[in-house]
Amino acid sequence: MKKIFGLYCILLVLLSFVPSVASADVWPEENQWDDMWEGRYRDWVKTNWKDDIFMNPAKPIYYKFENDCADAVYAMRLIFSFENRLPFAINNRDKAGQVISNRMNMWDNLAPPQRVRQFMNYVADMTSSESLRNDTYPVALNDIKPGDVYVAPGVHSYQIADVTDAGIAEVMASTTPKQARYLLRTPSFPFYVPEDKRLGDGYRRFKQAQNIGRPASQQPGYSEEQFRLAADLNYDYVAFTDIISKKLGKREEKPDEKTMRLLLALCMYANDRSVYVYDALWYLQKIRGEGRRCMNAKEYDDHSTPGRDKRLKMFFDSIRRHLDRVGRFDPRSQPARWAKAVFSNDQPPPQEMKSLNNFCMVQMTLGEEYYMTLRELRQNVDAASLVSDPHAPLPFRWGVVKEPFNSGCPSY
Template sequence: MFRPGLFLISLLLGFSAQAAVWSDVNAWSPAYENRFAEWVRTEWRTDFFSRKTLPNGQNNPYYGLRVDCADTVYSMRIVFAYENRLPFVAQDPTSSGKTLSNKMSRWDSKSEIERVRNFLVFIYQTMSTRSLPNDTYPIAISRDTVRSGALILTTKKNHHSWTIKEILSIGVPHLVYNSVVGATSGFGLQERQSWPNPEWVFEGDFSPAGHAGLRGWRPASHINKPVWEVPGYSEEQYRVPLNKWNRYVQGRLALRQETDNQMISRLLKMSCVGFTERIPSVNEGLAYIKKNSRCMDYATYDTYSTPNRDRRVYDDLMSLRRAYREILHINGGNQLSAEIVAQLNKIFPAIQQSAANEARMMTAQGGVSSASVCVTEYLPGRRIDLAEFKRRMFAGLISNNPHETAEYRWGEARGPSQRARSCQSWDAWSPDLKD
């Protein structure tokens, strides 16, 4: 027998399920948080958005999404929530006291995966590093909390973030992230295995009010509430002296110690990654000015300039230099391989001097040798190694100004050029050789 009441209820339930981005039938719990951490450790890869097919041969539903640093962080949480039928709730940064969630119904005429992709793009357009403090909280320094799925956030001044894919046994994070994207950026993410410079992470406000540092995801019930009410809230990381922050945190999280060779190899790799990843970023800026002769506005300049990227490369080189000096002081470098010593001495030919003195003493490297590291073609037909790039950077030749041509961007000539002087610039960076 036909029952109109039951039919109406069924119709409404079907419409409701269709209207949501996805239906959440599960609830976040410690078990699901553990599953989230394991999923990030095993599945959160640099090709997450760039691979067209999955290992099982199916099409990648997230292929082609273009993300910046905050987008990467939000994507990590949203995708897992969707694939496990969990809720995703975030504070709406455009409306006080409101939230954004998977229950939004603006795409109910589309298929489920189309709704998910539209929701992700909507979040990318709405959220940023400025909204992340509303949806996360500072965590204690332990392997139970600083683990896969957590994140690192900088202060507002440097507006950057990283997802933590894993904490390695040596107490160092494997970070997956992305930088500001341009019109021709690819879909791949970036990665590094080292702590970022805490002076840059916490620049301008080394306190809970600066929102920087190690953070975890707030439960939905604590969105739009004071952050100190979140279970697990901790200010431990703000009580560590800034100049000892990396060493302290790594010591708390380490299960074993690195050998000297392992540490130097890791730091060399990070410096090389930063140097080589600079190339496509600079090329995007060069391609832009080739087609657009006018001075850039702030938004365009911010897209194609590289002050934060260049500072991170500099920080990595300084971390490598400090590590080498410390090893020489402790044991004379007798645990380092001869190959690594030769590589380090090419990059830091006056290691016993201050960085400023070394920069003044260092001359052009004269091409590639057997001791060269990270030999790279940075412009068509032009190759340098990490030692020569370091020389140019420490000498203040490398330019992060996107109004400059290739010669100035890569330190073949000292700027600013006439073009750069005639256009407004913002957030210029140059190395401060303190030690």
């Protein structure tokens, strides 16, 4: 009996040294965020944040993680924090003043790798491009670094993957719908200009975990410069990004480099319009299924695109001015040949149009094989035939139908 009791006591002592499963964090913290770790984070993003991060079976914790644009942004910071035993904390959208962090113990019954994956899923479910405004803060344009993000709240978000010698902030992004996918890397600036009156968009940096409760204006490196500059330039994308490249560049950007990045951004911007058009058509179908024919003022404002369509014209005009400054087209330059196919008055040869269309086609709505060439879009923009009214059918929205559109509904 004494022998059994002695073994029982030894077992109790041994168990006292085993961590309690009931209080297990998602991962333990061994380091704290500071300037050194921010530097390591930037280096990690440049070298390890790859387009296959969620599609590589050699990384089973992240493999086939379903994501959209904001999910990928949050995952970038989360994964580095996990791999380096740093704290990860963001604001809890449902509970003011509380945070979502790696100290949560909702998944104690799982092995550590599964805890991390469930935490990633939970963060993805609890966040969006809207919530990024609260978990990040704007920085000075000459301070943009890998690991920073660009946020257009409620619309899109990007990860800044690198900054080139020519001062170009290269981006990576996911998209909708939420699914496992390769991230898209683009050697060009995001195609937005900061304009949120609440200063919630633009080039931003994650708040460090220990600073998550502090307002943006109290974060290290906080700056409102980009908002003032964008307003001074009347939100001209080309002029705005030219200034950023000069601030960040170690050398001057070559004309071909600039032509390429502008065409890439134009392609992205044009295709992004399809999201707005799709959302408007889906919403219109929804309210008509409920017995309403017309949108009210708020709904109209939410789904119409006059400002976006005006900026699209400004974008085409700005690129045209850039090409005029460059001078004649160099036949050896592929970007110049694409630009000529977009902007020339004469119909380009079939092989040039084929090359341009392989580079970029504009998907006119989501989920359908319905495309327009970039040249045709430029012609429709020049003819002012795009319709911003959210009641308009798809062909009118993109200017395919050149007749005036009248929905019979109020315009606001």
